[in-house]
Amino acid sequence: MTLTRRKLLQGAAATTAMAGLGGRMALASDMATLGSMKITTLSDGNLTLPADFIFAPMPKDQLAPIFAEYGVGSGPLTPECNVTLLQDGERTVLFDVGSGTTFQESAGLLIDSLDEAGVAVEDVTHVVFTHCHPDHLWGVLDDFDEPLFPEAQYMMGQAEWDYWWDPETVNTIESARTTMAVGAKRRMEAIEDNITFFKDGEEILPGVAARATYGHTPGHMGFELRSGSESVMVVGDSIGNHHVAFAAPQLLSGSDQDRETASATRQGLLDQMASEKIRxxxxxxxxxxxxxxxxxxxxxxxxxxxA
Known part of the structure; x- marks a missing residue:
């Protein structure tokens, strides 16, 4: 497997591009080859989140040394949003679609990043969702509430679809997430006639196997991209940051809907990937x-x- 880091917009080129995007810069950040598969991560920008969204349930004495080691300050968190693009010569696959232009001003750059990568929305053959949170699903519609990827087949884990499609979810989800449930249902309705469902362990596309990574949402899915003995795991939000999630994966995160399940999922994934050298x-x-x-x-x- 060959991996190289690239930044498509740098120096004067970046300045020019940012001017054209109203000060926002789109990046195709990483590239890999895995057999016949070309894998690129595309930036959808970043989120701006209050620190307590993740850290509120965690013991402060355990967080302090981790914050010091990783330079986590007291201000808001600004995590990147990385959409995975897979191209194998026959298929052009997106894993999640970002948040679109209506969620946060710092996000919604996927179309610009696709342009930089030379991919038109009409080129996308499949869109595979890890889960239905806004920064992963809401970009499925354009500014006119039409599906953004007109040629794509949409794919989602059955359990995830069932949870957000259930009319009771908007009433039973914690109140801070009610908007998420309403927004998810509206976008799901727009693609319901073109959706394929899958379950844990299924090979959903050649070289792409679904992996149940429940907890962050009830039906959250990861995906193992494999060629021969080499593989890469697309983990979505089952491992949500590079500091506490790795240094203390057992701690319960405020960003997870089922915190105990998410913690067990996170620990199992980290153990497997460290043991089996899975990227x-x-x-x-x-x-x-x-x-x-x-x-x-x-x-x-x-x-x-x-690094």
């Missing part, structure tokens, strides 16, 4: 999201590719 792509990991997992005593460390 990963994390939606909110830094530097484009590609890297690998190293053991660090009783915990783990994220090592970006090229």
């Amino acid at each position: 990963l792509i994390g939606y909110h990991l830094p530097g484009g999201g590609m890297g690998h997992v190293e053991r660090a005593g009783d915990a783990y460390r994220f090592v970006p590719e090229g």
Whole structure:
């Protein structure tokens, strides 16, 4: 497997591009080859989140040394949003589609990143969702509420679809997430006639196997991209950051809907990827999201590719 880091917009070129995007810069951040598959991570920008969204349930005495080691300050968190693009000569596949232009001003750059990568929306043959949170699903519609990828077949785990499609979800989800449920249902209705469902363990496309990674949402899915003995795991938000999630994966995160299940999922993934030397792509990991997992005593460390 060959991995190289690239920044498509740098120096004067970046300045020019930013002017054209109203000050926002789109990046195709990382690239990999895996057999006949070309894998690229595309930036959808970043989120701006209050720190307590993740850290509120965690013991402050356990967080302090991790914050000091990783330079986590007291201000808001600004995690990257990394959409995975897979091209194999026959298919052009997106894993998630970003948040579109209506969620946060700092996000919604996927179309610009696709342009930089030379991919038109009409080229996308498949869109595969990890889960239905806004920064992964809401970009499926354009500014006119029409599906953005007109030639694509949409694919989602059955359990994830069932949860957000259930009319009771908007009433039973915690109140801070009600908008998520309403927004998810509206976008799902727009693609319901062109959706394929899958379950844990299924090969959903050649070289792409679904992996249940429940907890962050009830039906969250990861995906193992494999060619021969080599593989890359697209983990979505099951490993949501490069600091606490690795240094103390057992801690319950406020960003997860089922915190206990999410913690068990996270620990199992990290153990497997460290033991089996499986590379990963994390939606909110830094530097484009590609890297690998190293053991660090009783915990783990994220090592970006090229570091």
